[in-house]
Amino acid sequence: MKPPFPARSCLVVLLSILSAGCPAIDVWRPPAPTPEEYARGLIVLYPGSSNLVIEQLGFYTALKESGVDLAIEVRPWGQFLEHVFDPIGTQPRFTEFARQEAARLSEYIRAHPGVPVNLMTYSGGAIVVPQIAAAMPADAPIDRIIMLSPGVASDMDLSAALARTSAGMIVYWSPREEGVYVITEVFGLADGRFDHPAAALGFDETDARLTQVEWSPEMAALGNNGEHLDYFFNIPWIKAYVVPWILTRK
Numbered sequence: 001m002k003p004p005f006p007a008r009s010c011l012v013v014l015l016s017i018l019s020a021g022c023p024a025i026d027v028w029r030p031p032a033p034t035p036e037e038y039a040r041g042l043i044v045l046y047p048g049s050s051n052l053v054i055e056q057l058g059f060y061t062a063l064k065e066s067g068v069d070l071a072i073e074v075r076p077w078g079q080f081l082e083h084v085f086d087p088i089g090t091q092p093r094f095t096e097f098a099r100q101e102a103a104r105l106s107e108y109i110r111a112h113p114g115v116p117v118n119l120m121t122y123s124g125g126a127i128v129v130p131q132i133a134a135a136m137p138a139d140a141p142i143d144r145i146i147m148l149s150p151g152v153a154s155d156m157d158l159s160a161a162l163a164r165t166s167a168g169m170i171v172y173w174s175p176r177e178e179g180v181y182v183i184t185e186v187f188g189l190a191d192g193r194f195d196h197p198a199a200a201l202g203f204d205e206t207d208a209r210l211t212q213v214e215w216s217p218e219m220a221a222l223g224n225n226g227e228h229l230d231y232f233f234n235i236p237w238i239k240a241y242v243v244p245w246i247l248t249r250k
Helices: 005-025 035-040 053-066 089-111 125-126 129-134 181-188 215-223 234-240
Strands: 042-046 071-074 117-122 144-148 168-175 210-213
Touching: 035 071, 042 053, 042 089, 053 071, 053 117, 053 234, 089 117, 089 125, 089 129, 089 181, 117 125, 117 129, 125 168, 215 234
Parallel strands: 042 071, 042 117, 117 144, 144 168, 168 210
Antiparallel strands: none
16 A cells, blocks of 8 residues: 655655765775685675665674674665666666676686675665676676565566576565655656565566565564665664575575
8 A cells, every 4th residue: 555645745855855965974884804704705785775885784783793704895886866866867877887796796706716695785776786696607606686675676577687696586575665655656666667666565576596585573573564664774683584594505
């Protein structure tokens, strides 16, 4: 069910405030990974539509507190909220970023054969991560993709991305996400479409390599009530529901 008009009005005001001030708060940067961490493997965190590094602080902290000893990078893929204000014109830039990022990751994989490489993103970052995976060479696949509340259309074709993973893709979605319908109606999704959001419906695709995790009531005990903003900065929930995928190769 879509929220009433006042919710849409509030969202417009909120995004206007964010566009004016949020980049100024993006002051956190994770420590540079050590050569020893890079030798053990790599996790790349791609922000949502904000493209703010600080957005990934909760994911980074949860991984570190869980004892993950791999290299962890945070990689913005565009400018602050740029697809919100130019949903069509930004798409070629995102595709080019994905191409360059795939080339960078393939160099790392070839230099560190056999180590795990996981890509994780939230919300609008779902526009670039499948493209990155799809652009990976056949001889340099990644391990796993993890996407939380993906801000793209539910009928996105994931087959090319899945084909370049060795352990598949994990997607978190929630039927309780009403806010994403507001974003879709007013601004469109990160892929420039005004369509059914995967964040609230999951993906249409059925594939043995695709695991879709629907929000469940027991998640509320850890502060995730199934809305769009309940996934990030929620360290206990991330540690309980997301980190285990990082700790296993299969």
